[in-house]
Amino acid sequence: VQAARLSADLREYAGLLGSHFTAALTRQQPFSAEERAAIERTRGRIDELRFLIELRVAGQPSAVQQAWQLANQRYFDEAGAVLAGVIASGEGDGRYGLDPAGFAARYVPLMDSLLALRDVLLNQATQAATQAHREARQALQVLVSLAVVAALVMATAALVFHRRVLVPLADTATALQALAANAVEVRLPQPRGQDEVSTVVLAVHALQRHARRRLQLEAERDELIRQLRDQSNTDFLTALPNRRAFFEAAERELAQAQRHGHGMVVVLLDLDRFKQLNDTHGHAAGDQALVALAGALRRALRQGDLVARYGGEEFVVLLNHSDLAAGLRFAERLREAIAALSVRGADGRAVHLSASLGVCDSARHGHHLMPLLSLADAAMYAAKQAGRNRVQAA
Numbered sequence: 307v308q309a310a311r312l313s314a315d316l317r318e319y320a321g322l323l324g325s326h327f328t329a330a331l332t333r334q335q336p337f338s339a340e341e342r343a344a345i346e347r348t349r350g351r352i353d354e355l356r357f358l359i360e361l362r363v364a365g366q367p368s369a370v371q372q373a374w375q376l377a378n379q380r381y382f383d384e385a386g387a388v389l390a391g392v393i394a395s396g397e398g399d400g401r402y403g404l405d406p407a408g409f410a411a412r413y414v415p416l417m418d419s420l421l422a423l424r425d426v427l428l429n430q431a432t433q434a435a436t437q438a439h440r441e442a443r444q445a446l447q448v449l450v451s452l453a454v455v456a457a458l459v460m461a462t463a464a465l466v467f468h469r470r471v472l473v474p475l476a477d478t479a480t481a482l483q484a485l486a487a488n489a490v491e492v493r494l495p496q497p498r499g500q501d502e503v504s505t506v507v508l509a510v511h512a513l514q515r516h517a518r519r520r521l522q523l524e525a526e527r528d529e530l531i532r533q534l535r536d537q538s539n540t541d542f543l544t545a546l547p548n549r550r551a552f553f554e555a556a557e558r559e560l561a562q563a564q565r566h567g568h569g570m571v572v573v574l575l576d577l578d579r580f581k582q583l584n585d586t587h588g589h590a591a592g593d594q595a596l597v598a599l600a601g602a603l604r605r606a607l608r609q610g611d612l613v614a615r616y617g618g619e620e621f622v623v624l625l626n627h628s629d630l631a632a633g634l635r636f637a638e639r640l641r642e643a644i645a646a647l648s649v650r651g652a653d654g655r656a657v658h659l660s661a662s663l664g665v666c667d668s669a670r671h672g673h674h675l676m677p678l679l680s681l682a683d684a685a686m687y688a689a690k691q692a693g694r695n696r697v698q699a700a
Contacts, residue, residue: 307428309363310424310427310431312362313421313423313427314424316352316359317424319351319352320417322348323349323389324413326345327392327396330400331404331409333400334402335400336395336398336399342396342397346581347618350585351618354589356382359423360374363427367430369430370427370430373419373423373426373427376423377419377422377423380416385413442523445520445523448516449520452516453486456509456510460478460479461479463502467502471503474495474507475506477494478494478506478507478510480492481494481514482510482513485514485517490517492514494507494510494514495507538550539551543593543615544596544597544615546600547612549615551614552613552622553675555624556612556675557675559612559624560668560673560675560678561673569629569667570626570668570673571624571625571629571665571667571668572622572624572665572667572675573622573624573663574616574620574663574686575620575623575637575640575661575663575686577619577620577660578660578661578662578690586652591651591652592619595619595657596615596619598649599621599644602644603640605643606639611623611624622679622682623636630665630669630699633665634699637663638697640663641663645661662689662690662696663686664684664687664697664698666679682700
């Protein structure tokens with residue numbers, strides 16, 4: 307499931323990379339500095355996702371391996387060649403030899419292999435879950451059949467056997483009723499001798515063991531479902547909620563805030579010079595920086611606030627029962643906390659971190675999530691343009 311989510315992210319970033327070329331292709335001019343930065347940032351994230359996916363598909367079934375090979379051939383080789391030509395022209399004289407439509411006609415079909423990879427990974431996970439469910443259901447059917455057979459045997463024996471047999475059979479029937487109610491720890495009668503009654507008692511002991519195993523399998527299945535649900539809503543690196551989980555929770559909180567008339571504040575932050583950190587000190591240092599920033603966010607939050615990794619080096623916070631002034635104070639404290647963080651660089655020396663933060667409040671801009679995020683994003687980039695390591699209100 308994690309590999310499938312990474313594949314979906316890869317497709318999203320591949321589309322984002324293609325969109326960075328649209329303006330330059332329309333103008334038929336070289337890239338601007340902002341476009342170059344956006345292209346390099348997105349390509350760095352794509353390389354990171356490729357590395358993470360490659361780790362996860364190793365040892366997978368042949369269908370997954372074939373889908374990954376096709377994705378490498380179609381996107382990273384063929385689409386990579388298309389991108390290389392456009393980038394070379396964009397960094398040169400701007401003579402691309404094609405317009406946005408022509409670029410899309412060549413580039414977009416090559417991205418389909420990324421969606422195919424995601425579908426194969428999801429199908430593999432679904433097949434595994436279906437097989438586990440089928441086996442558990444078959445085991446349950448066997449256990450129910452055994453219980454019915456044992457009950458019939460005991461009912462017949464009670465009419466035929468004498469009083470010495472009746473008592474252990476009655477105890478066994480009581481135990482079976484308890485097992486049918488999932489009371490698997492009920493005390494069972496002990497077998498006496500080698501007669502038919504002892505055989506039935508031993509069968510009920512086996513049934514009890516099977517019932518315990520069935521309940522254990524059901525508990526493991528429920529735990530697996532819970533873990534899969536948590537993984538699908540959690541960023542694997544920082545253990546923070548991911549973008550999807552944030553959107554679900556934030557929409558709910560904003561709707562409730564609008565009904566009750568209290569204010570909300572969105573804080574969007576971006577780690578400064580993250581690509582430079584990755585390029586200079588490696589992805590391991592970049593990952594350390596993201597984990598350290600996530601820890602600072604957890605320490606800064608109040609109960610009831612939401613936080614998530616928004617994408618790449620961007621994080622988002624939704625402050626409940628807050629206004630612009632309180633949001634700015636929170637953002638400034640958070641900025642100072644991040645500025646106090648450092649990670650070990652490739653040369654062994656400490657690399658200090660900083661972040662740019664954009665703040666947007668519902669009192670002036672409403673309780674709808676997308677406009678608040680858009681305004682906070684604009685404020686965040688204004689903070690970057692003003693010199694980074696600062697807080698900017700929308």
